[in-house]
Amino acid sequence: MQYNDRWKKLRKIMHSILNNRQTEVYKPFQDLESRQLLHDYLQTPKEWYTANGRFANSVIMSVVFGRRSILGDPATAELFRTMEDFLRETQPGANMVDAYPVLNGLPRFLQWWRHRGEEIFRRTRACYKREVDLIKAKQTAGTQKDCFTVEFLKQCEKEKDLDETARLFALGSLMEAGSDTSKVSICQIIAGACTYPDWVPRARKELDAVCVVKEGFRWRPNIAEIGAPTVLIKDDEYEGYKFPAGTVFTWNAWAIALNPNEYEEPERFWPERFLNADLRNPLKGHYAFGPGRRVCSGWNVGECNVFIAIARLLYCFDFEEVKGQPIDTMTIPQFTGGKDPFKLNIKVRSEAHARLIERECSAAVTHEY
Numbered sequence: 001m002q003y004n005d006r007w008k009k010l011r012k013i014m015h016s017i018l019n020n021r022q023t024e025v026y027k028p029f030q031d032l033e034s035r036q037l038l039h040d041y042l043q044t045p046k047e048w049y050t051a052n053g054r055f056a057n058s059v060i061m062s063v064v065f066g067r068r069s070i071l072g073d074p075a076t077a078e079l080f081r082t083m084e085d086f087l088r089e090t091q092p093g094a095n096m097v098d099a100y101p102v103l104n105g106l107p108r109f110l111q112w113w114r115h116r117g118e119e120i121f122r123r124t125r126a127c128y129k130r131e132v133d134l135i136k137a138k139q140t141a142g143t144q145k146d147c148f149t150v151e152f153l154k155q156c157e158k159e160k161d162l163d164e165t166a167r168l169f170a171l172g173s174l175m176e177a178g179s180d181t182s183k184v185s186i187c188q189i190i191a192g193a194c195t196y197p198d199w200v201p202r203a204r205k206e207l208d209a210v211c212v213v214k215e216g217f218r219w220r221p222n223i224a225e226i227g228a229p230t231v232l233i234k235d236d237e238y239e240g241y242k243f244p245a246g247t248v249f250t251w252n253a254w255a256i257a258l259n260p261n262e263y264e265e266p267e268r269f270w271p272e273r274f275l276n277a278d279l280r281n282p283l284k285g286h287y288a289f290g291p292g293r294r295v296c297s298g299w300n301v302g303e304c305n306v307f308i309a310i311a312r313l314l315y316c317f318d319f320e321e322v323k324g325q326p327i328d329t330m331t332i333p334q335f336t337g338g339k340d341p342f343k344l345n346i347k348v349r350s351e352a353h354a355r356l357i358e359r360e361c362s363a364a365v366t367h368e369y
């Protein structure tokens with residue numbers, strides 16, 4: 001979406017639900033859902049990747065839609081599919097029309113990409129609409145909890161300035177951006193624990209978990225290898241090069257993250273590199289949340305999601321590569337079609353840890369509010 005009044009309006013909406021003061025609203029849900037995450041890892045370790053997705057999705061669903069997600073919910077799987085479609089299609093080079101907008105002048109029936117794009121749009125819209133319809137049905141039945149969507153829809157009715165599709169996509173992008181990114185970041189840190197296990201005992205004993213999370217964000221940045229593309233809205237110039245309005249820009253996320261001029265031993269998962277004066281600034285030292293004014297609106301929620309999940313998982317479980325099946329950490333686990341990105345062994349650290357999870361986390365699985 002372009003930087004314009006509509007974008008500013010939507011960004012304001014995002015900010016109202018994701019700003020720093022809102023962090024306290026998310027905390028009880030992050031606590032509850034991470035307890036279920038531990039329980040899921042203990043009871044159904046084979047579903048660890050789906051469990052990561054359920055955890056992240058349930059936090060944002062609770063705040064935005066007033067409902068929790070259950071493990072194996074087809075609605076969550078569908079949401080992740082739409083996210084994969086979106087990311088794949090927005091990558092530079094994925095669609096020739098983005099590089100040559102002149103192609104848009106072709107008669108519609110000759111626009112070979114249009115059918116696919118419209119199909120993805122329809123599926124995505126339907127996926128978002130299902131959630132809003134559910135809320136409306138619960139409102140009619142008098143069972144809907146207070147949540148962001150209820151307030152948001154009331155506000156939209158009053159102001160009458162966002163059409164139905166814009167409303168659905170505002171809510172839907174919260175669901176998507178809030179779920180997939182945390183799921184993938186947790187997965188990448190687990191991959192780091194399997195492939196560079198030396199830091200794990202240090203993290204348990206003496207390291208601040210914040211530096212583990214920052215290193216996870218740095219080591220294999222999220223979204224896609226070359227960031228999220230944006231488009232110049234006016235002509236610009238940089239170091240003598242001229243760029244006309246309409247030029248697509250992105251940041252080369254993985255190349256920056258793995259550049260030896262930027263980071264010592266960049267390929268190594270080495271949390272200590274972030275034990276510095278900027279430790280408490282989650283945006284400093286990496287571009288995982290984006291490099292500029294379009295920076296992720298939900299970074300504080302995302303950072304807390306990953307922090308609580310990783311701190312608790314590392315406390316309770318050991319993670320190892322499966323013999324003969326090394327993890328390819330250079331393949332971003334964002335385009336897996338719902339499958340696990342790699343195989344790993346997950347072992348609870350001791351009987352005492354297993355009992356701790358049963359005692360402290362079982363209730364989270366069935367908790368209703």
Ligand code: HEM
Pocket residue numbers: 011014018060173174175177178179181182185222223228230287288289290291292293294295296297298299301302303306
């Ligand atoms: C580990 C967690 C997360 C990571 C790594 C992440 C990363 C990103 C990145 C790289 C962008 C693109 C930034 C750019 O274009 O410069 C982005 C945008 C965005 N993210 Fe996140 N994100 C995370 C969590 C979240 C959460 C939890 C939410 C909301 C619940 C969220 C909401 C958004 C929104 C709304 C945008 C679009 C911002 C805009 O274009 O104005 N993100 N995120």
